[in-house]
Amino acid sequence: MPAMRVRQAIATAIADEMRTDPTVIVFGEDIAAAEGPFKTTEGLLEEFGPIRVRDTPISEMAFTGAAVGAATMGLKPVIEIMFMEFLGVALDQLVTEGAKMRYLSNGKLSVPMVVRASVGGGLGFGGQHSQTLENWVAATPGLKVLSPSDAQSAYSLLRAAIQDPDPVMFLEPRVTYAERGEVDTNLKMEIGKARVVKPGKDLTIVALGQMTNIAREAAAASSLDIEVIDLCTIVPWDKKTVFESVKKTGRLVVVEEQPQSGGWGSEIVAAVSAEFFGELKSPPIRITCPNVPVPYNGGLEARFLPNATEVNYLIDQLMATGKAPQPWWIREGF
Amino acid sequence: MSKGLDRRKAILSDPVAQFERAVEIREFENQINALFASGTIRGTTHLCNGQEALAIGLASVLRTDDPVSATYRSHGIALALGITPESAMSEIMGKATGCCGGLGGSMHLCDLELGLLPTSAIIGGGMPIAAGAALAFQVQGNDRVAVAIFGDGATNIGAFHETLNLAAIWKLPVVFICDNNVYAEYSRINLTTPIEDLHIRAESYAMPHFALDGMDIDVVREGIQSAVDRARSGGGPTFIEAKTYRFAGHSRADQALYRPEGELDSWKSRDPLLLLEERAKKSGKITDAQIADMKVRKAKEIEATVALCQNAPEPSAKTMFENIWSRKVSQ
Ligand SMILES: Cc1ncc(C[n+]2csc(CCOP(=O)(O)OP(=O)(O)O)c2C)c(N)n1
Ligand SMILES: [Mg+2]
Numbered sequence: 001m002p003a004m005r006v007r008q009a010i011a012t013a014i015a016d017e018m019r020t021d022p023t024v025i026v027f028g029e030d031i032a033a034a035e036g037p038f039k040t041t042e043g044l045l046e047e048f049g050p051i052r053v054r055d056t057p058i059s060e061m062a063f064t065g066a067a068v069g070a071a072t073m074g075l076k077p078v079i080e081i082m083f084m085e086f087l088g089v090a091l092d093q094l095v096t097e098g099a100k101m102r103y104l105s106n107g108k109l110s111v112p113m114v115v116r117a118s119v120g121g122g123l124g125f126g127g128q129h130s131q132t133l134e135n136w137v138a139a140t141p142g143l144k145v146l147s148p149s150d151a152q153s154a155y156s157l158l159r160a161a162i163q164d165p166d167p168v169m170f171l172e173p174r175v176t177y178a179e180r181g182e183v184d185t186n187l188k189m190e191i192g193k194a195r196v197v198k199p200g201k202d203l204t205i206v207a208l209g210q211m212t213n214i215a216r217e218a219a220a221a222s223s224l225d226i227e228v229i230d231l232c233t234i235v236p237w238d239k240k241t242v243f244e245s246v247k248k249t250g251r252l253v254v255v256e257e258q259p260q261s262g263g264w265g266s267e268i269v270a271a272v273s274a275e276f277f278g279e280l281k282s283p284p285i286r287i288t289c290p291n292v293p294v295p296y297n298g299g300l301e302a303r304f305l306p307n308a309t310e311v312n313y314l315i316d317q318l319m320a321t322g323k324a325p326q327p328w329w330i331r332e333g334f
Numbered sequence: 335m336s337k338g339l340d341r342r343k344a345i346l347s348d349p350v351a352q353f354e355r356a357v358e359i360r361e362f363e364n365q366i367n368a369l370f371a372s373g374t375i376r377g378t379t380h381l382c383n384g385q386e387a388l389a390i391g392l393a394s395v396l397r398t399d400d401p402v403s404a405t406y407r408s409h410g411i412a413l414a415l416g417i418t419p420e421s422a423m424s425e426i427m428g429k430a431t432g433c434c435g436g437l438g439g440s441m442h443l444c445d446l447e448l449g450l451l452p453t454s455a456i457i458g459g460g461m462p463i464a465a466g467a468a469l470a471f472q473v474q475g476n477d478r479v480a481v482a483i484f485g486d487g488a489t490n491i492g493a494f495h496e497t498l499n500l501a502a503i504w505k506l507p508v509v510f511i512c513d514n515n516v517y518a519e520y521s522r523i524n525l526t527t528p529i530e531d532l533h534i535r536a537e538s539y540a541m542p543h544f545a546l547d548g549m550d551i552d553v554v555r556e557g558i559q560s561a562v563d564r565a566r567s568g569g570g571p572t573f574i575e576a577k578t579y580r581f582a583g584h585s586r587a588d589q590a591l592y593r594p595e596g597e598l599d600s601w602k603s604r605d606p607l608l609l610l611e612e613r614a615k616k617s618g619k620i621t622d623a624q625i626a627d628m629k630v631r632k633a634k635e636i637e638a639t640v641a642l643c644q645n646a647p648e649p650s651a652k653t654m655f656e657n658i659w660s661r662k663v664s665q
Contacts, residue, residue: 126441129455
C-alpha cells in the first residue's frame, strides 16, 4: 500500500474518479494551473486538461451555483472552497438552491456535486481562516456532510462523495494535509458509516476530522481502555455504530473542533441520552472549543483547540466523580 | 497628541516625510518576510511591496475621521495612516502589545484613532462595510467620507457589484479604490477577468470612475483628493482604479514563478520608492547624503522594533474571552 500525504490522497481520489467517470469536473480558485493553494489538485490539469479542470475568478457564489446547475444537467462537479469561511459568500447556492433541488423538482433533479473546503485551526491563520463551521452545513436537509481525518479516509470518503447522487459537503482538516498515511485504494468507505479506529471497552469517544487524531492520542495516553469512533459523516450520522459502542462501554465523550454552542455533538449526546436513559454509567459529555473566535496568538490558539491532555483530564474527572466536568475556561473563571 | 496622530500629520504634505514613510514600510515588510521565513511568526502574511505610493497618497489625503476599510494586505496602509511599527509588528507577532492584542495577526490590523477599520481577510468583505459607514455619515449629516480599498481580484465577487450599485443609488459619501496589482493569488488578472481596465465596471452603476498611476504619489493624491472632495460635498461615490504591481509573491510561501518574464523588472523600474526618492530630492529639502543616512536610520529603527516586539508579552488566556459581546457573559 502506498503511503501518501492527505493532500495527495485527495488529489488521487479525484483523479481516480475522473479516470473512471468522464462526467466529473473540477473547479475552484487557483486549483488548475497552480494545482491548488494546498496542492490538493496536483496533476489534475495536466492529466485531464482545461475543459474538465478549471480555475475560477474569486466568485464563490457563481461557481458554487454553477456546480449546482451543472450537476442538474448530468455532470459531477467537485469544487474547492479554499477556506470554509469563504462558503459564507456562496451559502445560498449550496444550502438554499443546491440542497433543495431534488425536493423542489418533485424528485426529478439530482445534484451530484461535492464541495470540498479546508477547515479548522492550529496554523495561525486567525479569526477568519481557522473555523470548521461544521454547524453551518449540518442543519440543512438535503446536504450530506463528511470530514476525513487521515489519508485513507480522505481518499475513500472523497471517492464515495463524488459517486454519491446528492450534494456533499466535504470538510478537510487543514492541519492534516501534510500528514502521511497508508492508502488502500481498493478500500471503500460509505457515507453515513463511522469507523472504530481504536476498539476499547471502558468509554466511547466520538470525534470528527482532526479531533479523531486528538482522541486517538488521548486514548493512547490513557490508562483506560477507550474506544475511539471516527464519525466520518456528520449528516447522516451513524447511529448504529455509536449506539453499539455506547451499549458496550456505557460512557460517551464527544470531541468537537467548534464552539460549544450549536455543535453536532449535541445531536449525538441527545440521541444517546434518549436511547440509553438510565443505563449510562456517567453523563454523556461534549469537549469543544470555547464560544469565542479563533485567536491568532499561538499559545492561545493551542488552548482554544481541544487537546489530548485536556481530553484525558476531563475523562479522568468524569470517571472519578461520575459528574460532567467543567471545561477549562469555566474552571479557570473565564 | 498620540504617536499615531503625529505620524499621520507628518506625512500630510512633506515629500521628504512621505519618502521616509515609504522606506519605513519597505523595511517593515522585508523584516516581516524574514521573520516568517525563519518561522518566528506563524500563519501567513501578504506584503505590500510596490504599493507604498498608493498607501501613503491615500493617508495624506484623508482626515483621521475618514474610516478606511482595507484588506489582509494592509501593513503599508496601516503604517501610512500612522499606526506605529511596534503596534503593527507586535500584532503580527501575536503579542499583547499589538493593535488587536495579538488575537488578530497579520491579516487583521486596526486603529480607530487613525481611521483604520478592522481589515478583512474575506475578499470583498470590507466593501459593504465602507458603504455602511458612509450611510451613517449621510444620515448623521456630517462631512466624513468612507474609503474601501481592495484588490483587482475583488472585482469579481458579488459584494463588489452589490456595493457599487447600492452606493450609487444612495449617493453615499464613499470612495472605492481598487488596488490593481495585476495578480490575485497565483492568477494574473487577465486570466479571470475579461477586461483590462477594471474601473469601467463602475460605468454600469453610473458612478464616476477613472484609472490612475498608483506608483506616482502625486497622481494618487490628486485622484483620491478629487474623489474625496466629491464625496464630502454630497456628490456621491467615485471609483478609482490604481494601477500598481505586487513585487512580492501572494503570500509568504509564494515564489511567484507564474509571472511573465521581465514583467517584475519592468515594474521595478518604476518602483514607488525610486519615484518618491527623486521627488524628495527635487524638493530641495534633502541631500543624497541625508537620504543615505535616513535609509540606515530607518533600517535600524525597524530592526529595533523587531527586538522590542520579540520581547513584548504574550496575551493572557483571559483576553480570548474579551470583546465577544458588549458585556462579558460566562458560558
Ligand atoms: C471570499 C474569499 N475567497 C477567496 C479568498 C482567498 N484569497 C485571499 S487573497 C486572494 C486574492 C485576492 O486578490 P486581489 O483582490 O487582487 O488582492 P491582492 O491579494 O492582490 O491584494 C484570494 C483569492 C478570500 N480571502 N476570500
Ligand atoms: Mg491583486
